Amino acid sequence: MPEILEIEFYRRLALGAIGRRIREVDAPDAWYLKGGISRRIVTDALVGNEFVAARRIGKLLLLDVDEAGGGSSAATLGLRFGMTGVLEIDDAVAVERLEYASARRDAAWYRFAVGFDDGGWLRVRDPRRLGAVELDPSEGRLGPDAFALTAAQLRRALDGSGAPLKARLMDQQRVAGLGNLLTDEILWRSGLDPARPAGSLDDRERRRLLRRLRQTLDELLARGGSHRGDLQAARQRGAYCPRDGTPLERRTIGGRTTYSCPVHQH
């Protein structure tokens, strides 16, 4: 599923949509439009304008819209990809293989599209319809982006909380961008039990967590995605810890299926 790494790939792909005059909007799935907007409202906000920037906060992709030829930022198109959403631009795909999602390009799965004067298209393909299109999404509701997370911000996200460590890390209002696979991988690499109360980490453990978090994001970005983790291959029933060979534990933590090693994660 798309987590922060995949959305970063989407953002880089979306740079190719900047500066092209928008001719039309195709929003065949009204359900996909969120925040009280309609086809008409999105069309009015985009047509005749152009994208001027592609930003990302956590898993939220933000495309700033402006009048073609300059002016002040008129609106921001927000794209969320849920679990199976894929971004395409001019038939190029940012991520070839999306975990848990089909690679087929069924016409019925195209939920939203922006057509440019030059004949090209920006498209969102999402079989499961868990993604969303918004206008001017409230960016303030998201916590600091995981790529830029500081020690103080991590401390603030965890301290004083009795919730499971994993749940806090996945809370997008505390830290933006981490999903289920990445969080399992980070905690596995950190040697920390996902069920530990978030506030129970001492300074040393929190430093280690931040170091592993950064390392994991950098490494898996270079490898090509959140499904390229060392734990990932073993993320199935009856599998063993790739580090020490112990049978992995499978639990539900924070409402999500969680794999962890009962020996080296404390």
Place this chain on the structure above:
DNA sequence: ATTGTGGCCTGCCCGC
């Protein structure tokens, strides 16, 4: 406020 739970959505995979 914090934390937990259920539901949304639908393709896919397994077992019968």
Place this chain on the structure above:
DNA sequence: TGCGGGCAGGCCACAA
């Protein structure tokens, strides 16, 4: 071969 049930998880509404 077809079919039903379980599963996947990002996000949000809701409850305690």
